[in-house]
Amino acid sequence: MATQDAASPWVFDTRELVRRPGAMTETSRSVTAPDQIGTDVIAVKEGDSVDLDLRMESVMEGVLASGSVGAIATGVCVRCLDEVEIPVDVRFQELFAYPDRAAHHHEVAADEDEQDAGYVLEDDRMDLEELIRDAVVTALPFQPVCRDDCPGLCSECGARLADDPDHHHDVIDPRWSALADLAHQGTDDEKKRN
Numbered sequence: 265m266a267t268q269d270a271a272s273p274w275v276f277d278t279r280e281l282v283r284r285p286g287a288m289t290e291t292s293r294s295v296t297a298p299d300q301i302g303t304d305v306i307a308v309k310e311g312d313s314v315d316l317d318l319r320m321e322s323v324m325e326g327v328l329a330s331g332s333v334g335a336i337a338t339g340v341c342v343r344c345l346d347e348v349e350i351p352v353d354v355r356f357q358e359l360f361a362y363p364d365r366a367a368h369h370h371e372v373a374a375d376e377d378e379q380d381a382g383y384v385l386e387d388d389r390m391d392l393e394e395l396i397r398d399a400v401v402t403a404l405p406f407q408p409v410c411r412d413d414c415p416g417l418c419s420e421c422g423a424r425l426a427d428d429p430d431h432h433h434d435v436i437d438p439r440w441s442a443l444a445d446l447a448h449q450g451t452d453d454e455k456k457r458n
C-alpha cells in the first residue's frame with residue numbers, strides 16, 4: 265500500500281527526527297500546485313503557488329506536523345459571476361505515526377478494512393498532500409461572493425446591479441398594457457383639446 269512518491273513536492277524527509285523525541289525542525293516550501301485544490305466553484309488552480317510553513321516535531325508515536333498553508337483561491341462570485349480571489353491561510357496539526365505504531369492501531373481496530381487510522385510515516389517521510397488538500401478545501405467557502413453585500417444580477421435582464429443600483433424594470437402584465445396605451449391616448453387627446 266506504499267503509494268508515496270518521494271519526488272512529490274508534498275513529501276518531507278523526517279530522517280533526522282525519527283526516534284529522537286524532542287527533536288524539531290522548521291522549514292518553508294513554496295509548492296506549485298500539481299493540480300487543482302478545491303471545488304469547481306472555487307479552487308487553488310493547477311500551477312498556482314502554495315506556501316507551506318512546516319514544523320516537524322519528533323514525539324513518541326511519530327512525527328508531529330504543524331504549520332500553515334497560504335495560497336490564493338480563484339473562482340466566481342455565485343451572485344454576479346465576477347471573478348473572485350480568496351486568500352487562504354489555514355493552520356494544521358497532524359501526527360504522522362511510525363508504521364509499527366500505526367499497525368498496532370489497526371490491529372486494535374475491530375474492522376480490518378478500517379485503515380483510515382490517521383497519517384503514517386513511510387520510509388521516514390511524510391506526505392502532506394492529503395492533509396493540505398483537506399485543510400484548504402475546508403477553508404474555502406461553499407458559495408464564494410465578491411463581497412458580502414454583492415447585489416448580484418438583475419433577474420429580468422442579467423445586468424450587474426452593483427454597476428447600477430437603481431436599475432429596475434416597470435413590469436407590466438401584457439393584459440394591462442393595452443389599457444395603458446388607451447390611457448396614454450386619453451391624456452394626449454386632452455392635451456390637444458387644451
Ligand SMILES: [Zn+2]
Nearest residue numbers: 341344410414
Ligand atoms: Zn458578486
Ligand SMILES: [Zn+2]
Nearest residue numbers: 418420421423
Ligand atoms: Zn434588468
